[in-house]
Amino acid sequence: MSPAPLRGALIGCGFFAVNQLHAWRDLPDVEIVALCDRDPARLALLGDQFGIDRRYADAEAMLAAEALDFVDVATTVSSHRPLVELAARRRVPVICQKPFAATMDDARAMVAACAEAGVPLMVHENFRWQSPIQAVRAVLDRGDVGAPFWGRVSFRSGYDVFSGQPYLAEGSRFIVEDLGIHSLDVARHLFGDVTGLTARTRRINPRIKGEDVATMLLDHASGVTTIVDCSYATKLADDPFPQTIVEVDGALGTIRLSAGYRLTVATGAGATETDVSPPLLPWASRPWHNIQESVLAIQRHWAECLRQGREPQTSGRDNLKTLALVEAAYAGAASRKPVDPEDF
Numbered sequence: 297m298s299p300a301p302l303r304g305a306l307i308g309c310g311f312f313a314v315n316q317l318h319a320w321r322d323l324p325d326v327e328i329v330a331l332c333d334r335d336p337a338r339l340a341l342l343g344d345q346f347g348i349d350r351r352y353a354d355a356e357a358m359l360a361a362e363a364l365d366f367v368d369v370a371t372t373v374s375s376h377r378p379l380v381e382l383a384a385r386r387r388v389p390v391i392c393q394k395p396f397a398a399t400m401d402d403a404r405a406m407v408a409a410c411a412e413a414g415v416p417l418m419v420h421e422n423f424r425w426q427s428p429i430q431a432v433r434a435v436l437d438r439g440d441v442g443a444p445f446w447g448r449v450s451f452r453s454g455y456d457v458f459s460g461q462p463y464l465a466e467g468s469r470f471i472v473e474d475l476g477i478h479s480l481d482v483a484r485h486l487f488g489d490v491t492g493l494t495a496r497t498r499r500i501n502p503r504i505k506g507e508d509v510a511t512m513l514l515d516h517a518s519g520v521t522t523i524v525d526c527s528y529a530t531k532l533a534d535d536p537f538p539q540t541i542v543e544v545d546g547a548l549g550t551i552r553l554s555a556g557y558r559l560t561v562a563t564g565a566g567a568t569e570t571d572v573s574p575p576l577l578p579w580a581s582r583p584w585h586n587i588q589e590s591v592l593a594i595q596r597h598w599a600e601c602l603r604q605g606r607e608p609q610t611s612g613r614d615n616l617k618t619l620a621l622v623e624a625a626y627a628g629a630a631s632r633k634p635v636d637p638e639d640f
């Protein structure tokens with residue numbers, strides 16, 4: 297007999313939550329039983345769309361009233377700490393959207409609160425779960441290209457992200473905190489932890505407050521050197537949004553994940569090119585399908601980890617290292633000096 301579905305609730309019925317709710321619905325062993333948003337219109341819209349009748353304007357009231365196996369926090373960063381600490385107090389396992397926190401102090405406080413309460417905590421850091429990125433990782437793990445010595449994780453686009461997420465134009469920080477955070481996590485996933493970082497940032501779009509271009513040079517403990525670069529100011533003939541381009545040079549060959557989801561592996565034995573396009577889930581839409589599929593993958597991972605008592609790949613503890621790279625990038629861009637992520 298299969299076990300009863302995990303009972304979850306979601307807080308924050310905004311732009312991205314719709315993907316999370318679709319993905320939860322695709323997982324037969326999970327049921328989202330309640331929703332929370334302080335905005336009644338958004339609560340009604342997603343409640344009606346997904347047929348979820350138990351609706352709350354206040355997260356505290358929801359956690360007091362519902363028996364939950366987990367809570368999925370899909371709000372923007374300023375509410376993460378109070379909501380994660382609330383879940384910890386209630387001893388409810390919690391997923392928190394990225395960026396996990398606006399400061400390392402907040403991030404450490406959330407990790408400590410969940411650890412003290414014995415509550416699992418995962419950051420919804422989904423880019424490493426994109427199937428093309430997983431395909432690169434699989435080639436690396438097979439050892440076909442030997443030990444990597446150089447890599448590049450690149451995201452360059454002119455896509456207008458501000459239409460769907462207007463708050464992104466308003467913060468003093470933009471691309472490193474919002475998008476570069478994913479690229480830095482992918483670099484950690486592929487090449488391991490980072491011991492040094494040099495960064496340069498620019499603001500090209502005059503209508504936003506934060507930086508929209510960042511170029512980072514990373515030293516990995518493994519000895520690999522990588523470039524992580526991202527831009528929302530790059531006007532291309534064929535905009536690859538929202539694809540991440542990856543290059544790896546290894547002692548025995550190279551890996552290239554190019555636009556159009558083409559994966560080329562070249563070794564002494566020759567070159568192979570594979571189409572690693574992500575599947576288009578029934579509820580997904582191009583070009584977002586790449587990200588949407590990764591939402592399903594990370595949420596499946598969470599459900600498996602929760603049932604098996606395993607720490608998720610992007611646990612709060614793990615995500616402190618990705619967040620430290622974000623802080624290091626801003627500090628290094630300001631000082632124009634190399635920085636040690638351990639200092640954050």
Ligand code: NAD
Nearest residue numbers: 308309310311312333334335370371372373375393394395
């Ligand atoms: P949004 O502003 O559209 O939605 C947030 C919702 O949360 C709003 O409806 C708001 O009313 C609600 N809310 C905020 N605080 C609340 C509280 N204390 N209690 C109840 N409801 C509350 O934001 P969004 O664009 O959906 O982004 C949400 C998060 O998702 C952000 O942190 C963003 O960085 C992240 N995001 C991640 C990805 C990804 O690929 N992982 C993509 C887009 C956005």
